[in-house]
Amino acid sequence: MAGTKRKSAKEGQEQEAERGSNASSGSSKRIKESETSEQERKRASHLYTDDNPSTTLHGTSFKDAASAHRTIQMVSANRSLTYQFQTINTMLHRAKGHPSKTEGIKASIPIFQEWVDSYQSRKSALRSFKMLKKDRVARYLKYVDEHTHYSDKEWQASKSWAERYVALQPKQRLANTLMDEKDPAGEDLESHRYRVLHEIVPDVPRDAWQQEDLWADISKRIPSGTHLKMLLYAYSPLGNV
Structure with missing residues (x-):
């Protein structure tokens, strides 16, 4: 009888271990299924949904x-x-x-x-208009009000673009930021910038520019009106200024 009891106890331990193994296996299976489901969800989100539906x-x-x-x-x-x-x-x-x-x-x-x-x-x-960093654009915003020989509307549009560019968060992209948030079919900040610069920047070599074309006062680093317009769109023929 004692042998029978010991055998029963052993069998009970084996059965308990088997149940634990099955439970562990089931848990692992659920984890794998959960991971697979999460991967599929991410893939579906990337390909089938809009991360920024309003724009x-x-x-x-x-x-x-x-x-x-x-x-x-x-x-x-x-x-x-x-x-x-x-x-x-x-x-x-x-x-x-x-x-x-x-x-x-x-x-x-x-x-x-x-x-x-x-x-x-x-x-x-496409023509290449190397982007100036935000801090370089920000330093020239103060000169906008000094230029009145262009229409106010034109200058305000340039100033507005510069202000929006400077305020962009690190992960925000020009291509995904609309000029008019209510018009997804209209220009984004990147396409607007390219269009304006393509219109106002002559397609000439860098050394073709004269200093007097670019600076109202070179000693004080005050840009000319033409140069300032380019700077507001984060570009200068001189590169970093």
Whole structure:
């Protein structure tokens, strides 16, 4: 009897250990499932949702070839090349990753792919206006009110852009910040900056600029009106000033 009891006790211990093992296995399985679910949630969030819906351009689609062409045309109208890439590349991955691809979705993929493949050449074709740091732009804001030979509206627009740039948080991007928060189809800060600088900055070598063109008083580092306009858009032909 004693042997039988010892055997029963041993069996009980083994059964308890087995239950513990199963519980541990079940717990590990739940953790793995939870981790997988979290990874899938992040992936879905990245590809299928808008992180900034109030400023996102609406009407983009990958449902068919016509929608793909319309999306590219829509996003290319006023938004920066950076934003164009963000949107079109996202459309491409959403179409590729769609669990139930229709013939229309399949037709949209090569259209988006062709644009994405041409992105680097598009970027290389743009003029380069190296960004000045925020603190350098901030130091020139005080000179805006001294220039009255331009229309007030023009100067206020330049000043407003500079103030918004200086106030941007570290993770905020020009391409994702709208000039008019109520108009996602309009310009963002990056596309507006490029358009203005492309209009006001002659496409000439740096050494073609004369000091008198850039400074009202070079000893005091007071910029000319033309130079100040560039500075307010975070650019100078001289580089860092």
